[in-house]
Amino acid sequence: MKTFPMGGVHPNDNKLAKNEAFEVFPLPKQATIFMGQHLGAPATPAVQKGDKVKVGQLIGKAEAFMCANIHSPFSGTVNKVDMVADITGYKKTAVVIDVEGDEWMEGIDTSSELKTEITLSKQEIINRMKECGIVGLGGACFPTHIKYMLKPEQKVDYLLINAAECEPYITTDYRLLMEKADECIIGIQALQKASDAAHVCIGIESNKPDAVALLKEKTKNIPGIEVYMLKTKYPQGAEKQLIKSITGREVPSGKLPIDAGCIVNNLTTAHAVYEAVQKNKPLVEIYTTVSGKNLEHRHNFQIRIGTPLQDIYETVGIPENTGKIISGGPMMGKAMTNPNAFIVKGMSSILFMDESESKRGKALNCIRCGKCVQACPMGLEPYKLQAFSEAARYDDCEKYGIMNCLECGCCQFTCPAYRPLLDWLRIAKTKTGAIIRARKK
Amino acid sequence: MIVLLSAAILLKAVGVLAAIGVLAAIVLFFISKKFHVEEDPRIDQIVELLPGANCGGCGYAGCKNLAETMIQRGTMEGCTCPSNTKEKNQQIAAILGTEAADSTPMVAIVRCQGNCENAPAKVNYDGTTSCFLANSIFSGENFCPNGCLGCGDCTKACNFGAITIDPATQLPFVDETQCVGCGACAKTCPRGVIEIRPKGLKDRRVYVACNNKEKGAVAMKNCKASCIGCGKCTKVCKFEAITVENNLAHIDPAKCKMCRLCVKECPKGAIVAVNFPAPKPVEAPVEKPVEKTAETISATVK
Structure with a gap:
């Protein structure tokens, strides 16, 4: 069983929705699709008020380099293009659609038939990913095609498929493996073709032994694809940690995985790539886990982007003493300021935390126990960085490697004095990053 | 015997120290003459007249830096201390030999x-x-x-x-x-x-x-x-x-x-x-905030 050598924590994995099969979530009456659902610049709206749209029609065009296309997940009429509050409460450009039905664009294969043969060439696959607005569905929403736009001197040795799912509660990767493993494998093969990688490694945490067994069985006769069981440890699914665990390589500080000859993609992304490459289906649908300790029935939904979260609350019912609703996993996800937002591409789960779970403990003095140093998967000294950050000593922060921080939250999770380490590390990372960028100019 | 000996040692030590002192003084005297840097005496005068909080509100790295800039440019236009009083600004202008920049508090x-x-x-x-x-x-x-x-x-x-x-x-x-x-x-x-x-x-x-x-x-x-x-x-x-x-x-x-x-x-x-002075027919709004602060103070005391 492989793992990364340094740091990590063991939160209770709480995979409560493990045995809930995917349910297709009903279409809403009105949907709001944000133009900025990915890392980088938001897309430019390509429709106007009153336009008729079909499912899969381009409604947000990627104009910047770091950007992804947005497609309509519904057929209907554009109600307005306006600023709408997202989960942070800030207003972002969005297209509001009055949903009238589920009529797809021509040329999109909506059948559930498995298409095994990959007919597209390498460049066509990359172009298709770009056209279909595929982004990394692990949470960061990095536009996937950019990872495959390599310089001539760059060579991919390993294509890593991240199915570790180290965040507690989330079960979408597991469900995808159990229900749609064949589709995922074809998606992985398409990614392999796009990257020319010699080795494909799929990493799965040891708390999902049945998924590992199933995938090993299915990939038995496919050369080049290997399945690895990884130790259940957070953040096993973080890019750099996954590379270290499986290949033993280290991504140099401030560099990308490609500099270590690796590309990392999430399993859910691979499934989206299958749909884009084989079925010409843009990314209009995501898989999301709705879970929480106090929730009576947990669900794994197959849901269109732009669906109001209000509809989900009505379906599952908000538990009584909910203190916090989180979008994403409990470790790296965001607590929703505005719970009446809408589904976006990166929303891999919606969690209801009860009041006792959602309150922070009172921060006490640092006792120099060094637990945060032990927990840090990047080998940093969070207690020291926190003190530097509080004193606005950003030059020292840089010296002590703040820019390597993953913001995984292991330090704050493990701190026995409940110190807000991650908060201060985030401040230091943002400010130090700005100083470094200004220096380069 | 012991007293005499210790007195001799003492005298010796004092003598050596005095010699080192004189030697060092002579060396330092010549070095200071040789490497003397002519600093504008007005810089210190202006720094005296500035508040000395080094707040950076002027856009320069502290009061001395501001004073140096003023001397370099020979004017107060664009490099004034926003928190200085009018009188002190006039005194600085007199040192610089220019008009005082218009500084509204x-x-x-x-x-x-x-x-x-x-x-x-x-x-x-x-x-x-x-x-x-x-x-x-x-x-x-x-x-x-x-x-x-x-x-x-x-x-x-x-x-x-x-x-x-x-x-x-x-x-x-x-x-x-x-x-x-x-x-x-x-x-x-x-x-x-x-x-x-x-x-x-x-x-x-x-x-x-x-x-x-x-x-x-x-x-x-x-x-x-x-x-x-x-x-x-x-x-x-x-x-x-x-x-x-x-x-x-x-x-x-x-x-x-x-x-x-x-x-x-x-x-x-x-x-x-x-x-502004309170309007003559005294109305309720003047009283309200007073009550509220009293409440909160008692709340914090508890």
Whole structure:
């Protein structure tokens, strides 16, 4: 069983929705699709008020380099293009659609038939990913095609498929493996073709032994694809940690995985790539886990982007003493300021935390126990960085490697004095990053 | 015998030390002559006349740096201390041999009235008290994306102890007697809530105490005291001092004659007049805040 050598924590994995099969979530009456659902610049709206749209029609065009296309997940009429509050409460450009039905664009294969043969060439696959607005569905929403736009001197040795799912509660990767493993494998093969990688490694945490067994069985006769069981440890699914665990390589500080000859993609992304490459289906649908300790029935939904979260609350019912609703996993996800937002591409789960779970403990003095140093998967000294950050000593922060921080939250999770380490590390990372960028100019 | 010996040792030691001292003094004397740097004596004179807080409000790295720049340029245009008094500025100008730059005393104003009553919190933030962090995470406890977050980055930025967070309102309170208008707080505020304005005649000022840039209907939902950009104040103003931009009114301090017609006209109470004598028929609003502070003080004591 492989793992990364340094740091990590063991939160209770709480995979409560493990045995809930995917349910297709009903279409809403009105949907709001944000133009900025990915890392980088938001897309430019390509429709106007009153336009008729079909499912899969381009409604947000990627104009910047770091950007992804947005497609309509519904057929209907554009109600307005306006600023709408997202989960942070800030207003972002969005297209509001009055949903009238589920009529797809021509040329999109909506059948559930498995298409095994990959007919597209390498460049066509990359172009298709770009056209279909595929982004990394692990949470960061990095536009996937950019990872495959390599310089001539760059060579991919390993294509890593991240199915570790180290965040507690989330079960979408597991469900995808159990229900749609064949589709995922074809998606992985398409990614392999796009990257020319010699080795494909799929990493799965040891708390999902049945998924590992199933995938090993299915990939038995496919050369080049290997399945690895990884130790259940957070953040096993973080890019750099996954590379270290499986290949033993280290991504140099401030560099990308490609500099270590690796590309990392999430399993859910691979499934989206299958749909884009084989079925010409843009990314209009995501898989999301709705879970929480106090929730009576947990669900794994197959849901269109732009669906109001209000509809989900009505379906599952908000538990009584909910203190916090989180979008994403409990470790790296965001607590929703505005719970009446809408589904976006990166929303891999919606969690209801009860009041006792959602309150922070009172921060006490640092006792120099060094637990945060032990927990840090990047080998940093969070207690020291926190003190530097509080004193606005950003030059020292840089010296002590703040820019390597993953913001995984292991330090704050493990701190026995409940110190807000991650908060201060985030401040230091943002400010130090700005100083470094200004220096380069 | 022992006494004699120790006296001899003592004398020897004193002699050696004295010799080293004289030698070092001679060496130092020649070195100081050889490597003497001619520094403009006016720099020290000007530094004496500056406040010496090294607040950075002038845009230079401390008071000495400012003094050096003044000497280099030979003028006070564009490099004045915003917090210096008029008399001292005139003295500096005399040293420089130029006219004193026109320095109107400035003061920081907080353009937000989103207290617990006007803009009740809808969510609870329990992260680190840093406006910078809070601003990057969410739009605010009351959902206003332009209002004060109340985490007090401005209080930490102030070198004069002039800003404190008022426990009753959870908004910054500027102590006018301490504030020198250096602008350190305004630079720190991630949302630009704090504005540096002329102190005004007899310290009287009329300003829009809101930073909202959203449409009126949205702003009204978040806060009872927000400017909604209705433009009533622009119509009532006889001096064309008020402009509305991005749904937010702004009063030009140079044009404002402090007639206070806009204060009465504003339907939301977003325009504030400070340091004016109380109106003659005494009304309730004067008494209310006093009661409230008394309550909160007793609450904190408990």
